[in-house]
Amino acid sequence: MNSGPRGQVWAHVGQPFDRRAYDVVVIGAGMLGAGCAAALREVVPGRSLLLLDEGGLPNEEGATLLGAGVWDAAGLEGHATELAERSRAELQRWLGDALTPRTLLDFGAERTEAAEASAEVLQAFDDMADWVDPEQLPHVTRREVLTYRPGELTLRLGQGAVAAGADLMLNVRAELTPGGVRLHRLSVTNRHEIVVHETHDITVDQVIVAAGAAGPELIESGLGLHTPHGRAYVQRPRLRQPSGPTSPLLRAGNLLLRPLNGEYALYLPPRSGDPHGYRPTSGRLTGVQVGLRRELLCDLLPRMDALPVLATEALGVGRSLADIEGAWLGLPGGDPQHAPTAEQVTPGVWLLLGGSRTRGGADTLGLGLVRELAEQLA
Amino acid sequence: MNSGPRGQVWAHVGQPFDRRAYDVVVIGAGMLGAGCAAALREVVPGRSLLLLDEGGLPNEEGATLLGAGVWDAAGLEGHATELAERSRAELQRWLGDALTPRTLLDFGAERTEAAEASAEVLQAFDDMADWVDPEQLPHVTRREVLTYRPGELTLRLGQGAVAAGADLMLNVRAELTPGGVRLHRLSVTNRHEIVVHETHDITVDQVIVAAGAAGPELIESGLGLHTPHGRAYVQRPRLRQPSGPTSPLLRAGNLLLRPLNGEYALYLPPRSGDPHGYRPTSGRLTGVQVGLRRELLCDLLPRMDALPVLATEALGVGRSLADIEGAWLGLPGGDPQHAPTAEQVTPGVWLLLGGSRTRGGADTLGLGLVRELAEQLA
Numbered sequence: 001m002n003s004g005p006r007g008q009v010w011a012h013v014g015q016p017f018d019r020r021a022y023d024v025v026v027i028g029a030g031m032l033g034a035g036c037a038a039a040l041r042e043v044v045p046g047r048s049l050l051l052l053d054e055g056g057l058p059n060e061e062g063a064t065l066l067g068a069g070v071w072d073a074a075g076l077e078g079h080a081t082e083l084a085e086r087s088r089a090e091l092q093r094w095l096g097d098a099l100t101p102r103t104l105l106d107f108g109a110e111r112t113e114a115a116e117a118s119a120e121v122l123q124a125f126d127d128m129a130d131w132v133d134p135e136q137l138p139h140v141t142r143r144e145v146l147t148y149r150p151g152e153l154t155l156r157l158g159q160g161a162v163a164a165g166a167d168l169m170l171n172v173r174a175e176l177t178p179g180g181v182r183l184h185r186l187s188v189t190n191r192h193e194i195v196v197h198e199t200h201d202i203t204v205d206q207v208i209v210a211a212g213a214a215g216p217e218l219i220e221s222g223l224g225l226h227t228p229h230g231r232a233y234v235q236r237p238r239l240r241q242p243s244g245p246t247s248p249l250l251r252a253g254n255l256l257l258r259p260l261n262g263e264y265a266l267y268l269p270p271r272s273g274d275p276h277g278y279r280p281t282s283g284r285l286t287g288v289q290v291g292l293r294r295e296l297l298c299d300l301l302p303r304m305d306a307l308p309v310l311a312t313e314a315l316g317v318g319r320s321l322a323d324i325e326g327a328w329l330g331l332p333g334g335d336p337q338h339a340p341t342a343e344q345v346t347p348g349v350w351l352l353l354g355g356s357r358t359r360g361g362a363d364t365l366g367l368g369l370v371r372e373l374a375e376q377l378a
Numbered sequence: 379m380n381s382g383p384r385g386q387v388w389a390h391v392g393q394p395f396d397r398r399a400y401d402v403v404v405i406g407a408g409m410l411g412a413g414c415a416a417a418l419r420e421v422v423p424g425r426s427l428l429l430l431d432e433g434g435l436p437n438e439e440g441a442t443l444l445g446a447g448v449w450d451a452a453g454l455e456g457h458a459t460e461l462a463e464r465s466r467a468e469l470q471r472w473l474g475d476a477l478t479p480r481t482l483l484d485f486g487a488e489r490t491e492a493a494e495a496s497a498e499v500l501q502a503f504d505d506m507a508d509w510v511d512p513e514q515l516p517h518v519t520r521r522e523v524l525t526y527r528p529g530e531l532t533l534r535l536g537q538g539a540v541a542a543g544a545d546l547m548l549n550v551r552a553e554l555t556p557g558g559v560r561l562h563r564l565s566v567t568n569r570h571e572i573v574v575h576e577t578h579d580i581t582v583d584q585v586i587v588a589a590g591a592a593g594p595e596l597i598e599s600g601l602g603l604h605t606p607h608g609r610a611y612v613q614r615p616r617l618r619q620p621s622g623p624t625s626p627l628l629r630a631g632n633l634l635l636r637p638l639n640g641e642y643a644l645y646l647p648p649r650s651g652d653p654h655g656y657r658p659t660s661g662r663l664t665g666v667q668v669g670l671r672r673e674l675l676c677d678l679l680p681r682m683d684a685l686p687v688l689a690t691e692a693l694g695v696g697r698s699l700a701d702i703e704g705a706w707l708g709l710p711g712g713d714p715q716h717a718p719t720a721e722q723v724t725p726g727v728w729l730l731l732g733g734s735r736t737r738g739g740a741d742t743l744g745l746g747l748v749r750e751l752a753e754q755l756a
Contacts (some may be wrong), residue, residue, distance in 0.1 A: 224664040228676060271712070272650030276662075276672030281655025286602040294654030298606060298712070334649070334676070 004045070007162040010169040013187045013197040017169070021203045023047035024377070025181050026210055026234075027174045028056045028220065030064035031150050032340075032352045033210030034157035035090070035367045039374035041164035050202075051161060052169040052183070054211075058154040063212045063354060066236050066327040067150035068258050068267045070249065071364050072104060074143055080339065080360060086368030088146065094156050095148050102259070103248040104145045107137040107306075116137035125248060126353035127241065128309075136306035138251060145249065147258070150363070174211075176222025176349065180204045206377055209345075210352040219345055227345065230273030230334030233280045234356055235296055235326035238316040239264035241309065252307060254337075256358040266315075268299055269336045269356040282321040291318025329356045340365050344375040351376075382423070385540040388547040391565045391575040395547070399581045401425035402755070403559050404588055405552045405596065407435045409444035409528050410718075410730045411588030412535035413468070413745045419542035428580075429539060430547040430561070431725035432589075436532040441590045441732060444614050445528035445704040446645045448627065449742050450482060452521055457502030458717065458738060464746030466524065472534050473526050480522045480637070481626040485515040493517035496559050498624075503626060505619065506687075514684035515630060523627065525636070528741070552589075554600025554727065558582045584755055587723075588730040588748075591706035597723055605723065608651030611658045612734055613674055613704035616694040617642035619687065630685060632715075634736040644693070646677055647714045647734040660699040670695025671704075707734045718743050720751040728755075 009278040010017055024040060024047050026033045037051040056066040071091060073084040091099050105125075107118060119134035121142070162168050169284060173196070175182040180203040207217045213231035243259030250257040256267040283294035290297070297317075304311040318324045330353040332338040340354045340362045350373060354362035362369075380386045388395055404415045415429040436442040449469060451462040469477050485496060497512035499520070515680050532719075540546050551574070553560040558581040565575040587593045591609035598604060621637030628635040634645040661672035668675070675695075682689040696702045708731040710716040718732045728751060732740035740747075 220662075220664055226664050226679065228680070230676075275652055275656055275659070277659025278653055278656045281653070283654060284598075286598055286604050298608075301604065302606070 002200075004165050007049075007165050007167040009162060009167070010172075010185075012171060013185045015373070016187070017183075017200060019050075019167075019202060021048075022047045022050045022167075023204070024071060024208065025174075025195045025202070025204045025207045026051045026208045027181070028059070028062070028210035028212060028215070029053035029154070029158050029168070029170070029210065030059060030062045030210060030212060031067065031154045032354055032362065032366050032370055033208070034058070034154045034161060036155045036208055036210055036352065036370035036373060037161035037166050038094075038164070039371045040377070041161050041166050043158070043374040044378050045165065049161070049166045050169060051158065051166050052172050052174055054171070054173050054186070055335070056170055057158040057168070058151055061327060063327045063329045064150045064154050066234065066325060066329075068256060068265070068358065068363055069148040069150045069153070070104075070256065070258060071099075071146040071148070072143075072359060073364060074359075076360055076364075080365060083365040083368035083372065085140045085373050087365055090367035090371060091146065091148060091153070093119055095153060098148060098152060098304070100147050100245075101144050101201070102147050104143055105248050105250050106141045106143065107132055107250065107252040108139050108141070109137055111139045112141060114141050118140070127251075131250065131307065131309040132252070133179070133306050133308055141360050147249070176207065176218055177201065178223070179348075183205060206350070208350045208352065208373070212354065213330040215330055215351050215353060219349065219351060223349065225345055227351070228333050229351075229353060230331040230357060232270040232273045232331055232336060233278070233326055234270055234291060234329050235324045237292060237296070237307065237318075237324055239266055240316060252303070253358075255303060267358045268296065269358055270295065271299060272336060273331050273334045280321055280326065281369050282318075285317075289319060290322035291320050293321075329354065331355055340369055342369050382543050385427075385543050385545040387545070388463035388550075388563075390549060391563045394580060395561075395563070397428075397580060398551045399426075399543075400428045400545075401582070402584045402586065403552075403580070403582045404429045404586045405559070406437070406440070406588035406590060406593070407431035407536055407546070407548070407609075408437060408440045408588060408590060409445065409535070409741065410732055410744050410748055411586070412436065412532045412539060414588055414748035414751060415539035415544050415588055415747045416535045416542070418755070419539050420543050421752040422756050423543065427539070427544045428547060429536065429544050430550050430552055432549070432551050432564070434548055435536040435546070436529055439705060441705045441707045442528045442532050444612065444703060444707075445529070446634060446643070446736065446741055447526040448482075448526040448634065448636060449477075449526070450521075450737060452484070452737075454738055454742075458743060461743040461746035461750065464749055465743055468525060468749060469524065469531070472538065473531060476526060476530060478525050478623075479522050482521055482527050483626050483628050484511055484519045484521065485628065485630040486517050486519070487515055489517045490519060492519050492599060494520070495576070505639045506628075509628065509685060509687040510630070511684050511686055525627070541647060548673065552596070554585065554587070554596055555579065556601070557726075559585060567734065581730050582726075584726055584728070586728045586730065586751070590732065591708040593708055593729050593731060594650045597727065597729060601724060601727065603723055605729070606711050607731060608709040609706050609731075610648040610651045610709055610714060610734060611656070612648055612702055612707050613670060613672070613702045615644045615670060615674070615696075615702055617644050617687065618692045618694060629737075630681070631683060632736050633685070644688075646674065646734045647736055648673065649677060650714060651712045658699055660696075663695075669695060669698050669701035672700075707732065709733055718747055720747050
């Protein structure tokens with residue numbers, strides 16, 4: 001641990017900024033960016049470090065606040081197992097008691113060794129008797145997973161990085177330049193318009209782009225480098241069924257239901273990335289306007305037979321896009337099922353992408369991945 | 379063959395329409411719709427039939443005019459083989475000499491029984507020596523395929539259907555109603571606005587929706603039936619390399635290069651369907667604005683090493699969307715690799731979807747499929 005002075009924090013443009021250079025800049029203070037900053041302060045405490053974000057810590061519109069926050073290493077193989085274990089160690093260190101074990105019920109149509117009969121297991125959870133059709137999903141595996149709030153984790157990681165000497169600048173738009181970063185500090189006018197208040201060019205040895213879905217575009221527009229990555233606008237509908245501290249998570253395939261704020265939240269990766277130029281559009285189901293996007297509806301419909309709870313009024317479909325929480329996610333290689341990645345795109349520039357997996361995704365591997373990246377940069 | 383009178387044609391709103399009922403209405407006068415109408419006149423000549431389209435025969439903005447027009451039965455299995463053979467018989471009957479045999483060079487990385495060495499075969503086609511990297515695509519299979527112009531075929535099919543007694547109405551927007559179809563006849567104002575001139579309700583026993591990408595939406599909005607189908611906006615860039623009557627077609631995986639109008643045209647199915655609400659957007663390649671959409675660029679880039687001709691100035695990337703021909707294609711099940719389908723969506727209503735396959739797609743199976751549908755309706 002670095003025992004030097006705390007880092008400096010610039011939250012608004014009233015605080016003057018006169019730095020001309022950093023050894024390392026991390027663009028994006030979401031879970032991966034803040035986690036990377038925290039890891040770098042430990043691994044290379046001698047290097048000056050600036051963590052920045054266009055919004056807050058974490059960004060209010062980023063993927064972090066939409067994350068499920070479920071650590072679940074089941075089914076992982078090879079290096080991913082190692083990353084998951086490193087992630088767990090980091091989660092325990094940063095979250096302590098805020099990392100909560102819960103039971104996950106993993107429903108499947110096929111029998112595995114550890115599987116129990118769905119009908120029997122469901123009886124143990126009174127409220128859930130009607131959630132699953134035991135004829136269509138006859139087998140279930142129980143396991144313990146760890147749950148957390150990605151926003152809370154990110155706040156702790158960012159604060160920890162600052163306590164260990166990282167500088168932090170919020171409300172700043174970053175632009176990549178050859179050999180550095182251009183900082184556009186933002187302020188809000190009386191008319192609630194976001195404007196650039198001042199611009200600074202700084203030279204940087206190592207830039208880590210952890211800006212989620214905006215990352216590939218930053219690299220392309222700033223450095224003229226094409227990347228094969230994609231993005232998708234992902235919604236997290238609510239399932240208005242009561243949940244408490246002992247409520248289990250449910251999984252069926254890549255669909256995940258997670259207790260959240262006394263209800264449940266539904267996570268389902270998209271079938272594909274969204275095309276360039278797409279703007280999120282609310283859907284229409286046989287003529288009725290709803291807030292869920294059409295593609296999510298189409299992906300949920302075939303699951304309603306096996307999971308009748310999805311076909312009830314409990315599923316919050318909303319009336320307009322604003323009714324449903326959603327965010328843009330960066331997809332490595334444009335593939336919704338790709339694991340999170342850290343790659344060097346050009347000397348001195350690394351790109352972190354979390355992806356949209358609900359299993360073996362950034363929730364489970366992310367902090368191990370950024371720890372590994374920090375060690376590679378050392 | 380029906381030896382009765384020719385059908386009636388309504389091309390513009392000046393021609394009065396007073397019919398109240400048809401036995402069969404085919405919505406969409408593209409290749410599949412016109413082909414279906416022609417088949418129905420032969421199989422069930424006693425049933426009154428109206429073929430209609432929002433535009434011309436074929437629709438100027440539909441998928442038909444974007445089609446490659448390549449009949450190629452290689453690699454087909456089971457029922458698809460039968461459909462392909464029936465399609466070939468129909469193509470020969472309707473097109474005669476306009477159905478042109480050409481050589482197709484199918485390049486692959488893997489050796490098959492009939493494969494020759496790419497480097498040697500390429501020498502036989504002088505102009506193409508640099509098109510393919512024989513190290514990356516060392517093997518090639520030659521075969522004869524049949525080529526045609528889907529627009530010309532559709533015109534002949536539609537005219538043939540009318541000659542055999544089908545009625546034809548152009549410039550009419552159709553809406554599905556329970557037990558019938560509502561016809562909105564369109565006209566163009568002095569200001570070039572398309573307006574509804576008059577509306578007619580007709581009762582119909584059997585409706586065949588062959589409106590391409592617009593088909594599922596017609597069924598959903600008219601009948602309140604959800605369908606799992608999707609659509610994609612597909613572009614057909616030009617490759618400005620000279621072609622003549624004996625120029626071969628080239629295939630590498632699902633990418634097809636076809637001689638067209640003295641040049642080549644490039645066909646590549648999309649990786650996924652486009653989301654609801656997406657409007658075609660021109661792309662940007664490391665900062666430069668081009669007419670190709672971003673996703674097509676991303677799909678072409680990794681192929682440029684094996685097909686260096688794609689990396690030359692010959693590839694027409696354009697400057698804006700209007701520079702590149704494109705159309706919406708209907709994707710069965712939202713899957714770009716799905717074969718063409720004919721399905722009954724509710725009693726009395728059938729849906730035809732051509733899909734976006736460049737092999738085993740509507741070009742090869744379509745006319746067999748509509749022939750089969752006509753027999754099922756009999």
